[in-house]
Every structure is written in structure tokens, then in C-alpha cells.
Amino acid sequence: MSPLYGLQADFQSFLLRGDERMLDRVVGSAKVSVPRRLAIYYDAYxxxxxxxxxxxYPVLHAWMGDDEFEKLGLAYLETHPSTHFSIRYFGxxxxxxxxxxxxxRDKPYLGQMAALEWAMSEAFDAPDSPVANLDxxxxxxxxxxxxxxxxxHASVRRLDLRWNVPAIWKAVQEEQAPEEPRAGAWPQPWLVWRQDLKIFFRSLSVDEAWAIDTVRxxxxxxxxxxxxxxxIDAQNVALHAAALLKRxxxxxxxxxxxxxNQ
Known part of the structure; x- marks a missing residue:
């Protein structure tokens, strides 16, 4: 192991786990001790x-509050350290x-809110591509x-949500008081996608959700x-499918x- 690689490995180990081997690699001063100097990096990371x-997850953050979101972030970091060179994918x-x-675990609506917001992030970051038109x-x-x-389109995302997190997301986004978390009897299919630079989402009927999955x-x-x-009645199914395609x-x-084949 090269000296530089060893230094980098020790510093990474300190940032992730507080490994004390790094204490011997840093020089302190009368004003700033070694532990304090390293703590600055540890906390900043x-x-x-x-x-x-x-x-x-801006809406999840606003919904939970600063203190609870920070606790969540630190706990998540302990379980799932960042492994990608871009922190865009942390989370x-x-x-x-x-x-x-x-x-x-006793608050499943938090996980579903996170799933919704991550789908939105993925939709926003999806690559651009031409889209078909009615012609x-x-x-x-x-x-x-x-x-x-x-x-x-690459931005299209499908998810099933049992809790009313889309309504809560909308209220928090509009700085209104959200309704209480409420679970439905069955999961509700939802669709998330990007059109131009704007993210859209809407609920789906069971038949449209199935049709989207079949297209995928x-x-x-x-x-x-x-x-x-x-x-759908057999005599109307082709017209119904064409209407879905048009939408x-x-x-x-x-x-x-x-x-x-023609």
C-alpha cells in the first residue's frame, strides 16, 4: 500500500466510522487541537x-421537521454510507x-413519501429524448x-402507494397544513413523469396501470x-386502448x- 493510499484510507475510515488511527496523521496547534481539527471534517461530511x-427529499424534510430529518439522515448514513462518486445518488x-x-417501521407513510420523491428526482434527471405526437x-x-x-419516455415511473402521501406532498409543497396520514384499503397505482422541465404525477385506474406495465x-x-x-367490454376495448394512447x-x-408488420 502506497503512503498516499494509506492516508486516504485512514481519512475515509475516520469520516465514516470515527477511526482514531487518523489522530496520529494530523498536526494540531495551540489554537486548534487534533481532535477538534478532525471533528470539523467529520461534521462537515x-x-x-x-x-x-x-x-x-425536500417535502419529507419539511414534513418531518429539521431535527427529525437530521436524525433520520445520520441514522441512514450509518446503515447506508455513500458509495457513489456523486452524492446525487446518496439516498x-x-x-x-x-x-x-x-x-x-410504525410510520410506513414516511417510506412511501420517500419513494414518491425519489421517483420525482429520477424523472427529473432522466435523459431527454424526442416524444411522439398525435400525427x-x-x-x-x-x-x-x-x-x-x-x-x-425515460422519465416515466410507476409506483403503488397505499398511503395518502401525494395529497400530503401537495399540501406541504403549497405551504398548507397537510391532512393526517391515512392508509387506503388497497395500494393505489401512481404515475410520475417529466414533460419539458416540469414533473407531473397522477393516480391511475387499475386498467391503465396494467396497460402502462404492459407497455413497459x-x-x-x-x-x-x-x-x-x-x-372493458370487448366491443369497446380497442377504442379505450386508443384513448389511453392518445392521453x-x-x-x-x-x-x-x-x-x-404492414
């Missing part, structure tokens, strides 16, 4: 990571941590529709129609329409 969490397992940690849809001949396949699986349009018969296109959610 944690403050910076909590700031990174705040940038991805990607926060919803998982909130769902499993003993301190937060692309209208130009397809009827014989091309059964084998037609759709590609969702690259199934042809005919398979979507066949599956939708579970909820997805209008919302900027379809990146590409690949026609089938």
Missing part, C-alpha cells in the same frame, strides 16, 4: 450528505431504510396497429387490448411508436 438528502435506498428500520399516431394504417409497440414489457398493442378485456402522447409520455 455529515452536514453535506444531509444537504444532499434534503435536495432529493436512493431511503424508502427501503424507512420501511425496515425499527425506528420508522405519428394518426399516420399509422389500421393493419399496423395490432403489432405496434410503444416506448415510454414491450408487448404489442393487440396484447394490451386483449388484457384490457378484464375491465399518453398528449402528456409527452411516449418516446416512440414502432409500427407492426
Amino acid at each position: 455529515r452536514v453535506r450528505l444531509i444537504e444532499a438528502l434534503d435536495s432529493n 436512493h435506498r431511503l424508502s427501503e431504510y424507512l420501511a425496515s428500520a425499527e425506528t420508522y 405519428n399516431m394518426a399516420s399509422l394504417p389500421p393493419e399496423a396497429w395490432p403489432e405496434m409497440r410503444l416506448a415510454l 414489457a414491450s408487448e404489442p398493442f393487440a396484447s394490451i387490448c386483449e388484457g384490457l378485456v378484464e375491465w 399518453w402522447i398528449t402528456d409527452g409520455m411516449i418516446a416512440n411508436i414502432a409500427p407492426g
Whole structure:
């Protein structure tokens, strides 16, 4: 091990675990002792990571309050230290941590709020790509529709939420008093996506959620129609599926329409 690598490893170990080997590698002064000098870096490292969490979870932070969010951030750091060179990705397992940690298991709505905000962050950071328009849809001949396949925009995210966290998110974002956390009888499908530079989210009916998942699986349009018969009359299913497609296109959610064999 090179001297530089050893120094870096000891410093990292100190920042992550408070390893005292670093005490012998730093020179103190009459004004600032070695422990105090190192504590500045130790604390600054944690403050910076909590700031990174705040940038991805601003509503969760506001909802929990500064003190509780800081406690959460420090506890999360102990379990899931930052491993990526960009702190943008620190916090990607926060919803998982909130769902499993003993301190937060009795508050499952916190984990679901984290899941919603992380989906929004991912949607915002997703790569840009052209989107289909209604002219692309209208130009397809009827014989091309059964084998037609759709590609969702990279920003589209699907999640299921049992708690009323979208309503709470909206209230906190608008600086209004949020309603009390409330669980539904069943998980509710939700959709998150970006159009231009704005994030949108909305709830989905069961049939639309199934259709979106089928699109993600690259199934042809005919398979979507066949599956939708579970909820829609067979005589109306093609029209219903076309209406869903029209809405997805209008919302900027379809990146590409690949026609089938003509």
C-alpha cells in the first residue's frame, strides 16, 4: 500500500466510522487541537450528505421537521454510507431504510413519501429524448396497429402507494397544513413523469396501470387490448386502448411508436 493510499484510507475510515488511527496523521496547534481539527471534517461530511438528502427529499424534510430529518439522515448514513462518486445518488435506498428500520417501521407513510420523491428526482434527471405526437399516431394504417409497440419516455415511473402521501406532498409543497396520514384499503397505482422541465404525477385506474406495465414489457398493442378485456367490454376495448394512447402522447409520455408488420 502506497503512503498516499494509506492516508486516504485512514481519512475515509475516520469520516465514516470515527477511526482514531487518523489522530496520529494530523498536526494540531495551540489554537486548534487534533481532535477538534478532525471533528470539523467529520461534521462537515455529515452536514453535506444531509444537504444532499434534503435536495432529493425536500417535502419529507419539511414534513418531518429539521431535527427529525437530521436524525433520520445520520441514522441512514450509518446503515447506508455513500458509495457513489456523486452524492446525487446518496439516498436512493431511503424508502427501503424507512420501511425496515425499527425506528420508522410504525410510520410506513414516511417510506412511501420517500419513494414518491425519489421517483420525482429520477424523472427529473432522466435523459431527454424526442416524444411522439398525435400525427405519428394518426399516420399509422389500421393493419399496423395490432403489432405496434410503444416506448415510454425515460422519465416515466410507476409506483403503488397505499398511503395518502401525494395529497400530503401537495399540501406541504403549497405551504398548507397537510391532512393526517391515512392508509387506503388497497395500494393505489401512481404515475410520475417529466414533460419539458416540469414533473407531473397522477393516480391511475387499475386498467391503465396494467396497460402502462404492459407497455413497459414491450408487448404489442393487440396484447394490451386483449388484457384490457378484464375491465372493458370487448366491443369497446380497442377504442379505450386508443384513448389511453392518445392521453399518453398528449402528456409527452411516449418516446416512440414502432409500427407492426404492414
